[in-house]
Amino acid sequence: MRRNTVRRTAVAASALSLALLVSACGSDKAADAKPEGKDKGKESAAAAPAGKALSQAELDKRALTESDLKDHKVGKATEADMASVKNVNADKAECKPVLDLMTLRPVGTPAASTALKIMSVPQKPAENASPEEKMKAAQAMFAGTITADVLGSYDDKGAADSLAKVRAAGTACAGGFSTNASGDLPKVTKVAPATFSGGDEAVSFTLSTELEGTAGTAHLVVVRKGSTLASFYAQSVMGKAELPKAVIDAQLAKLG
Template identity: 45%
Template sequence: MRTSIRTVAVTTTAVSLALLGTACSGDKAGDSGKGSAAPSASATSEAPAAKALSAAELEKLIVEQADLPGHQVQKAKATDVVKSEAVVTDKASCKPLADALAFIAAGDPAASVQRKAIEVPKKTGSPEDALGALAAPVTSVTLGSYDGQGAQEALASLKASGTDCAGGFGVTSSGEKVKVTKVAPETVTAGDEALAWTVTSDVDGEPFVTKLVVFRKGNTLASFSSFSLAGTVKELPKAIVDAQAKKLG
């Protein structure tokens, strides 16, 4: 495959090499921006203040293996999660999108937890099985909990980011530069309000597609970044989004 694992990691905006390496080795493991508007200033100001959940409480709410048949679900390691300051965009308004793509909870959460879910391809007994495993979608799942109106504000910043950065933006992660060429809104329904995009990047002159979903339930944000080492994912990670929405109630 022309695209190296290292290049893929950069293109997906700093999803770590450890995450991609695990996907390759097969370790066990609503509405769009147009249809689901972020809360208005008045709606945000009228909502009651919320107290953030702790990381321990979020651990009980994030999707696990039992919630996702047909997937390998793993707890993210420290090396899977990059720091927000390690991801830099050439347009400040694109930073929320870059963070969401990189396994980072948007905004300023009081606590966050992560999982990764690898779709298990069906075995046919043919030589193509190995290729199917390589191309299997890998979805990073992040839950963040916020005090006050932090979740609403974080989602609003993502909505604005999706609009402002529709034509693309540059990302630098760990010294590597990547060009996102297009951010297109998708349709998804989940939680109290939801946003989704198809993010296309340029890798050696070829498109690399990532699907991104974020939804809010109360003062918790759930974000999902789905990609494949084959270079494209065709659908939003609906089964994972639905399972997470069910656990959040």
């Protein structure tokens, strides 16, 4: 049963084109944001200054590449990726903003958007490693955290409004929700507030999930920097994902 569950989960992640199980290279970068302290999401959309959206070209320049991250594989979501999740809906309409970010879709209607698929990749074992060491390395690669990094840039107060929608959805969907992609996406059984400090304002949640009877943990962090929202949904095919701090730090640093 466990083997079938792991296989089904891996297929689900692959279907969303989030599993990038290959080695990565690049340089490390840091950022000022730290996943600690209280959320900075207390300022309202009305209090946020109106902004001008970045153009698609400007936003694309701020998207992460493999040269920005050490030990990660970075890929841009393709048309096929987006088509595969186009008709995925939640059983509760109020949960749509959370589901959108889980499935590589931006919240609302940004003037420009881009979605990345990022996976942490452990170091390869030494050539003279024992079979046991090689097996452990393969298991670590399979269990790596996969992050959907979605950027959206909005005119006027669209970024603040969209972040407010995510915050409201997290509260309204505390008891969880299901989707019409049963078997391909986990059921969310709980959405709990978490802490994150970064950007102009931020909100974060820890998601308890379930797929074929196997419980898991995923993370959702959304940060506004000016007129741009950066969201990070982290999951693992083995169930328990790590908070993708390196990804978040690098992306916020590149947004400036």
